[in-house]
Amino acid sequence: MRRRHSLLAAYPVLEETFQFPQLMTLTGSHLIAGRESAPHGHFYHGVNPANSTQLKPAYADATKDEADEAMCAAEGAFDALRLAPVETRAALLDAIADEIMALGDALLERAHAETGLPMARVTGERARAVGQCKLFASLIREGSWADARIDHAIADRQPLPKPDVRRVMMPIGPVVVFGASNFPFAIGVVGTDTVCALAAGCPVVVKGHPAHPGTCEMLGRAVMKALQKTGLPAGCFSLLHGRGTEIGMALVKHPHTQAVGFTGSLRGGRALMDAAAERSHPIPVYAEMGSINPVFVLPGALKERASKIAEAYIGSVTMGVGQFCTNPAIVLGLKGTELKQFVSNATAHATKVAPQSMLHRGICEAYDAGTAVWQTIDGIDLAAESEMRVNHEATQAACRIFTTTLDVLEANEELRREVFGPCSVITECSTLEDMLRFANSIEGQLSAMIHGTDQDLIDFAPLIRVLEKKVGRLIFNGFATGIEVCPSMHHGGPYPASSHSHFTSIGTASIYRWTRPVCYQGFPDAALPEALRGKNSRGSMRTVDGTLTRDDA
DSSP, rough: OOOOOOOOOOOOOOOEEEEEEEEEEOOOOEETTEEEEEOOEEEEEEEEETTTTEEEEEOOOHHHHHHHHHHHHHHHHHHHHHOOOOOHHHHHHHHHHHHHTTTTHHHHHHHHHHHHOHHHHHHHHHHHHHHHHHHHHHHHHHHHOOOOOEEBBBBSSSSSSSSEEEEEEOSOOOEEEESSOOTTTTTTSSSSSHHHHHTTTEHHHHHHOTTSSHHHHHHHHHHHHHHHHHHHHGGEEEEEEOOHHHHHHHHHTTTTTOOOESSSSSHHHHHHHHHHSSSSSSOOOOEEOOOOEEEEEEEHHEEEEEHHHHHHHHHHHHGGGGSSTTTOOEEEEEHHHHHHHHHHHHHHHHHHHHHHEOOOHHHHHHHHHHHHHHSSSTEEEEEEOOOOOGGGGEEEEEEEEEEEEEEHHHHHHHGGGGGOOOOOEEEEEHHHHHHHHHHHOOOOOEEEEEEHHHHHHHHHHHHHHHHHTTTEEESSSSOOSSSSOSOOOOOOOTTBBBTTOOSSSGGGGGGGGGGGEEEEOOGGGGGSSSGSSOOTTTTTEEEEETEEEOOOO
């Protein structure tokens, strides 16, 4: 899923006033531990990409003093949040979901105006954000996520007695979250990073995305209200605005920050990783940064259903105007009549896709520039483009499908870099060994897709073995766009797809980014955390003397 943390381009001075019902008045303020801090300095606005007009109110970069205030408040609230009863934290997540829904259509309209995303898309994404709140509330109520492990003492063990040893996952402290541009709800102020951090017991300071500051403010106020409802300290959450890099770096370098969540470009993620590593006390940065998500269309699948695969492929390429980190940027197939038919079907579908507005002008200009570079390379052809005219004033992008051969793909690094938008390159290979060579050569990826038959999986088993080392998620007969939020999901991959391939930014396992194991030895039962006591009050799954059980210990 994606997003660019980039400076907004210059826009007309004309402002579009955005009217809301009497639910909320946007002020452009930073929200710091329950108080509003008025913007000051160099102002910017949210911009409607469909008409390039500015949306009121004005926003401005937070200062280092405001960053310090937010982080100090988060540190001050940490003990209260982490020691709060599990039910209180779960109630907070439920309340956030309720407050999001209480914003009604006004929230959807503002997000639509600031991002250009269709109303159906933002409505669905709001449901995903609300669902994530409920999912993590259920997760912590049940309790098994804490991975409690209990090994009882054996006093008469020879030659030495065995001590009583117990371990559980505990929150790490204040977390900084960078919102994404392409998922204003699900990977934004109330996205997975924020929700699972609060679930774990970590206060959160969000750096809002400058492409949709009004949406960020509305969601930030929803979290503030939820904290008030549940009686938790206001310092558990702050929202700071900014379009420059200074405020983000100040948050990463702040001594109270214990971890960072980021979804964006490789350049942005690497800058945060380097800053975090240079601290006197280094901290982890969990960054999801980019991927070309190769698709391998195997011979049996091409013979059986080339037309259906081609249609689904173009649907995936153009979903959300190609503004997903799981966009299938490269397709590989074996040379032959079946691949030619696949290309013909794909190009026919691509020409019928109408251009659509991208999230903001900077992304659109980068997309046009990137695909323009591709067209200058010898041996690559523009096989299809949306036949309808692009409206540049509406920040629109056209679908572009290119064709080439593997030798050209391997010789030109530009073709193996992510170009964010509705484009893809279909690549002709001669043999299985060609596919294996390419798979071995690629960097870490979020996902890879294989379209084939059961026999293809046998014949091309070596390809699967290679991809297992290269990607975080393998998809058979499907596409990576449209990620299921569930306990089994893993959204991450070897560098540079993400900063740490062990962790996911989507699904319930994402909570482990904000925790660390703490071991207790020899403690009396009453002094232990609830999850480690003899009485299993929540009926959680625990490992007791090497056996998984829901029984009391």
